Amino acid sequence: MDISENYAKQLQEMHDRHKIGFGVEPPLKLIETIQNNSVTSILDYGCGEGNMLNKIQQLFPNIELYGYDPGVERFSTIPSKTDLVYSVDVLEHFEPEFIDDGIKKILNIADIQYHNIACHPAKKLLPDGRNCHLIVQPPDWWLAMIKSTIDDKWKITYTNVYNTFKKKRQGTHFEIIMVKK
Ligand SMILES: C[S@@+](CC[C@H](N)C(=O)[O-])C[C@H]1O[C@@H](n2cnc3c(N)ncnc32)[C@H](O)[C@@H]1O
Numbered sequence: 001m002d003i004s005e006n007y008a009k010q011l012q013e014m015h016d017r018h019k020i021g022f023g024v025e026p027p028l029k030l031i032e033t034i035q036n037n038s039v040t041s042i043l044d045y046g047c048g049e050g051n052m053l054n055k056i057q058q059l060f061p062n063i064e065l066y067g068y069d070p071g072v073e074r075f076s077t078i079p080s081k082t083d084l085v086y087s088v089d090v091l092e093h094f095e096p097e098f099i100d101d102g103i104k105k106i107l108n109i110a111d112i113q114y115h116n117i118a119c120h121p122a123k124k125l126l127p128d129g130r131n132c133h134l135i136v137q138p139p140d141w142w143l144a145m146i147k148s149t150i151d152d153k154w155k156i157t158y159t160n161v162y163n164t165f166k167k168k169r170q171g172t173h174f175e176i177i178m179v180k181k
Contacts, residue, residue, distance in 0.1 A: 002102040003070050007095055010127050011071030019124060020132065021048020021069065023088055026056055029160065029175055030086055030114045034060060037112055041082040043068060045106055046090030047075055078109070086114040091142075092133045099135060103149045111180035117142055119172040139174035146176060154178050 014020040034042065034056070040063060044053040047067030057065050066082060069075040085106055094102050107113065119139055122132035137145075139161045147156070158177040163170055 002094070002098045002105050004095060004098070008070045011069075012073075013127050014124075015049070015069075015071040021071070022051055023048065024051045024055055026052050026059075027088065027116055027175065029158065029177070030088070030116070031059065033112065033114050033177055034063070034084065037084065039063060039083040039112065041079070041084075042066070043079055043082040043085045043109055045085050045087040046093065048072065050075065052088060080109070082110045084112040084114065085110040086116075088116045089118050091115055091117045092119070092135045094135060096135050099145070100149060103146065107150065107154070107178075113176075113178040115176050117174045117176075119174055120170070123169075139172065142174050143176070146178075150178065153180050155181060
């Protein structure tokens with residue numbers, strides 16, 4: 001289990017009210033990862049409204065693209081296998097008690113993984129009043145947590161920490177790429 005029924009309903013409510021999930025521009029490192037590997041299929045995990053997925057499809061028209069998001073009916077099914085899985089601004093939205101199982105589930109889908117994780121509180125709140133980022137932890141915490149979840153078949157090939165500034169608010173992001181040998 002990687003999401004509770006109550007939380008999935010809250011996400012659906014947020015999406016129905018168009019309050020979440022509109023990212024468009026794929027991170028440069030994700031584009032490079034797609035370009036540098038013989039990728040024929042991709043899953044956008046936590047794809048929101050699918051805007052980034054559409055942009056990637058435009059950039060790579062021959063790649064088969066799938067999106068999954070528990071808050072969006074049209075993206076409610078997950079393919080069992082793809083060449084690459086990515087998530088952008090998603091893992092910090094997991095309920096803390098389900099993050100281990102969630103990461104294990106994601107790792108089973110593809111041998112190439114790109115994840116971009118926000119390490120700061122969100123501006124938005126869930127309908128129940130909690131901050132939308134249910135996990136607010138620094139990059140080192142995420143790295144240690146991911147390392148404790150993967151086995152020695154996985155190699156972490158890239159990590160990066162960068163800051164963003166939106167309306168004078170600073171945010172920290174952690175990027176990680178993993179490849180299964
Ligand atoms: C900030 S939005 C990012 C959406 C999209 N990746 C983007 O960059 O625009 C976070 C997304 O994570 C989804 N999400 C939250 N918890 C999730 C979970 N446990 N599994 C998968 N997706 C989840 C939400 O429904 C929401 O669409």
